[in-house]
Amino acid sequence: MNATLHVYEPRGMGRALEATGAWVLGLLWVLPLLYAFWTAFHTAEFSTRLSLSAPLTLANFVTAWHAAPFARYFLNTLLLVTMVLAAQLVLTTLAAYAFARFAFPGRNVLFALVLVQLMVMPDVLIVENYRTMTALGLKDTILGIGLPYMASAFGIFLLRQTFKSVPRELDEAARVEGCTPLQVLWKVYVPLARPTYLAYALVSVSYHWNNFLWPLIITNSVEARPVTVGLQVFSATDQGIDWSIITAATLLSTAPLLIAFLLFQRQFVQSFMRAGIR
Amino acid sequence: MYGWLLLLPAMALLALFTHYPAIANLWHSFLSTPKGDRPAVFVGLENYQQLVEDPIFWQAFSNNFWYALGTIPASIALALLMAVWVNDRIPGRGILRLAFFTPTILPMIAVANIWLFFYTPEYGLLEQFTGAFGLPSHNWLGSKSTALAALMVVTIWKEAGFFMIFYLAALQSMSPHLADAAAMEGASRGYFFRRVTLPLLMPTTLFVLVNAVINAFRLVDHIVVMTRGGPDNATELLLFYIYEIGFRFWDSAYAAALTMVLLAILGVVALAQFFLLERKVHYQ
Numbered sequence: 001m002n003a004t005l006h007v008y009e010p011r012g013m014g015r016a017l018e019a020t021g022a023w024v025l026g027l028l029w030v031l032p033l034l035y036a037f038w039t040a041f042h043t044a045e046f047s048t049r050l051s052l053s054a055p056l057t058l059a060n061f062v063t064a065w066h067a068a069p070f071a072r073y074f075l076n077t078l079l080l081v082t083m084v085l086a087a088q089l090v091l092t093t094l095a096a097y098a099f100a101r102f103a104f105p106g107r108n109v110l111f112a113l114v115l116v117q118l119m120v121m122p123d124v125l126i127v128e129n130y131r132t133m134t135a136l137g138l139k140d141t142i143l144g145i146g147l148p149y150m151a152s153a154f155g156i157f158l159l160r161q162t163f164k165s166v167p168r169e170l171d172e173a174a175r176v177e178g179c180t181p182l183q184v185l186w187k188v189y190v191p192l193a194r195p196t197y198l199a200y201a202l203v204s205v206s207y208h209w210n211n212f213l214w215p216l217i218i219t220n221s222v223e224a225r226p227v228t229v230g231l232q233v234f235s236a237t238d239q240g241i242d243w244s245i246i247t248a249a250t251l252l253s254t255a256p257l258l259i260a261f262l263l264f265q266r267q268f269v270q271s272f273m274r275a276g277i278r
Numbered sequence: 279m280y281g282w283l284l285l286l287p288a289m290a291l292l293a294l295f296t297h298y299p300a301i302a303n304l305w306h307s308f309l310s311t312p313k314g315d316r317p318a319v320f321v322g323l324e325n326y327q328q329l330v331e332d333p334i335f336w337q338a339f340s341n342n343f344w345y346a347l348g349t350i351p352a353s354i355a356l357a358l359l360m361a362v363w364v365n366d367r368i369p370g371r372g373i374l375r376l377a378f379f380t381p382t383i384l385p386m387i388a389v390a391n392i393w394l395f396f397y398t399p400e401y402g403l404l405e406q407f408t409g410a411f412g413l414p415s416h417n418w419l420g421s422k423s424t425a426l427a428a429l430m431v432v433t434i435w436k437e438a439g440f441f442m443i444f445y446l447a448a449l450q451s452m453s454p455h456l457a458d459a460a461a462m463e464g465a466s467r468g469y470f471f472r473r474v475t476l477p478l479l480m481p482t483t484l485f486v487l488v489n490a491v492i493n494a495f496r497l498v499d500h501i502v503v504m505t506r507g508g509p510d511n512a513t514e515l516l517l518f519y520i521y522e523i524g525f526r527f528w529d530s531a532y533a534a535a536l537t538m539v540l541l542a543i544l545g546v547v548a549l550a551q552f553f554l555l556e557r558k559v560h561y562q
Contacts, residue, residue, distance in 0.1 A: 008457050008467045009366045022363040023370070025356075026377040029435070033380065035403045036392045095288035102281030110285065117296045119548045123496050124517065124540055127524045127533045128299030128306070151291035181280055210385035212499040213517075217525055228387045232503060235391060243395050250391040254384050261383045262376075269379060272440070273447040 040248040060248035064234075067245070069222050070252065073230035080142050080215075080226050081208045085201055087150040092200075095151070096159030097185050101171070117153035126217055133218055140224045145215045149208065155200055158275060162196040163189050199271035209257050227253045300541060307534035318531065325535035335536065338507075338514040341426060345515060346494035348430040349437070354486055356438040358479070361445030375446075378439035386436065390503035393432045394419070397504075419505055422512040429513055432500055437493065441486045448482040449475075488551050495543060516540050 010018050040061070046054035064070070098104075099111055122129060129148050130139075138144035166189055174184045190197075212228045219225045225233070231253045235246045251258075261268050307325050309318040329335050360378050364371045381389060396402050397418045405415060418428040452475070460470045498518040501507060507514040507522065517540060524533030 008461070008470055010467075015366075015368070018363060018366060019368040022360075022368055022374055025360070025363075026374045029381070029439070030377045031403065032392050032396045032435070035396060039395065091288040091291065094284040098281040098284035102284070104279070104281035107281065110289065113289075113297065114292060116300075117292060119492065119544045120296060120300055120541060121492075121496060122295055124537070124544065125296070125299040125303065126521065127530055127537055128303045129295055130524070131302075131530070132294065132299065147291070148295035151288040151295070153292070153296075156288065206383060210387075212385065212387045213502070213521065216502070217521070228385050228499075231391070232387055235503070243398070243401070246391060247395060250388045254388045257383055257385075258380075261380070265376060268383070269375070269443055272382070273443050 036247045040251050044244045060244045064245050064249035068234040073227040077226040081205050084146040084208050085204050088152050088155050091151050092155035095156045099160045100163035114153045122148035140219050144218050162193045166192050199274040202271040203275045303534050303537050307538050311529050311531040325531050329535050334511050337511045338516050338519040342515045349433045350490040353434045353437040357441030358445050360442040365449045378442050381436045382440040386499035389436050390500035394504050425512045444482050448479050491547050
């Protein structure tokens with residue numbers, strides 16, 4: 001990035017106007033979030049009265065934490081995202097390697113069949129997948145939530161692109177050394193694709209941390225519910241309209257991801273960018 | 279042979295949870311819903327007939343159409359505006375990028391809770407604002423005329439920042455020589471933006487557009503929290519209706535027929551994307 005202003009970047013008044021516009025929009029954008037923070041960190045009587053003298057409190061978070069088994073929900077979500085990511089990494093790596101470096105009959109047809117999932121995501125096929133999970137006896141299990149997402153077309157596509165950009169010479173050199181195809185994959189392709197793996201991992205973790213509708217359908221017990229569904233069950237039942245506690249619970253359930261994002265902003269944004277440029 | 283072996287695990291899972299359900303869904307849409315000891319029987323097009331005669335389906339269909347039309351252009355335009363702004367060296371652009379992007383990281387379900395409170399009659403921040411200007415109280419999510427629009431705002435809020443980063447990436451990869459050359463020829467800022475920047479951003483726009491369309495039909499988490507399709511079906515969207523029919527009324531046959539409509543829409547999107555890509559939307 002050069003220090004001089006871009007030719008078409010506004011100067012003087014134009015620049016001031018642009019900055020003002022951007023800041024107004026930015027303020028509008030964070031307003032709902034700031035309001036949620038305000039409510040969560042103040043007692044109910046100040047939840048809607050914006051006063052500078054209002055005392056801060058963590059009581060809402062304590063109440064929310066004890067009102068529902070959030071610890072268990074967090075554990076479930078953690079298990080879910082770890083399991084899904086681990087399976088995705090193995091399955092998509094193998095499949096992407098096959099598509100990138102092996103010639104076999106039906107390769108193009110199979111690749112097209114993979115790409116179908118980019119449009120028809122498991123999120124849409126809830127009725128049939130519920131039937132399948134019932135038949136497999138996986139209803140109300142964490143495996144049942146994750147299984148439909150484990151073979152990820154998006155991951156296969158992304159890694160295939162990356163693997164294709166690996167110079168053939170490296171591949172051939174490793175083979176001359178006597179490596180088997182799997183060893184070549186492990187020693188040449190996987191290390192070179194590390195940025196792609198990081199990008200994919202961040203996108204996958206945020207997707208499955210945030211996923212809601214399918215987990216809502218397939219789970220009905222505390223032992224399997226991820227935190228998104230737990231939050232919904234908590235806010236929908238018997239809390240009435242105690243907004244301080246509901247917003248506290250809402251912030252609580254997003255806190256790990258939000259904190260991780262604030263700490264590793266650059267990696268997050270770059271990962272989402274990288275994952276989107278295909 | 280080796281290629282096949284490497285593919286096998288991923289293909290098996292894809293077949294089980296994407297291809298099989300899509301086909302099984304078609305088959306099940308021609309059967310009746312099994313009830314008690316009565317097994318499913320072939321009923322031909324009966325479920326589709328029910329669908330054509332179901333006013334709630336048509337309402338969900340048109341709602342979803344307006345929802346897509348209301349959210350997609352707005353979030354793309356805002357995303358572009360945000361990207362252009364935070365690409366220029368304005369003060370505090372790092373914080374602004376963060377402000378625009380943060381909603382993307384939050385789960386839709388949490389976003390819905392936050393906005394539900396924001397919209398709450400009398401207590402919500404929105405009401406406090408309008409109240410301060412002496413405007414009468416209005417139940418944004420509770421009245422038929424504003425509920426869907428209120429949900430659109432939430433969707434735009436969540437998605438614009440996500441699309442922004444793709445535009446930002448594209449803007450940053452553009453060569454500064456283009457601008458230099460255009461300036462030398464005396465092109466105005468607006469002219470340069472319309473005739474050079476926008477065409478070069480076309481591939482990004484197409485990518486973002488496809489994502490936005492899919493999301494408009496795929497993401498209904500906020501409906502579950504905020505309106506449950508109400509009031510009076512004003513915020514019923516297709517996938518939420520499928521969820522209701524399939525898992526609240528347990529009418530799996532009718533839900534299968536509804537799912538076919540959704541699959542058909544996604545198929546059209548896929549075809550459109552394919553042909554748009556074929557027609558080469560950019561000049562590189």
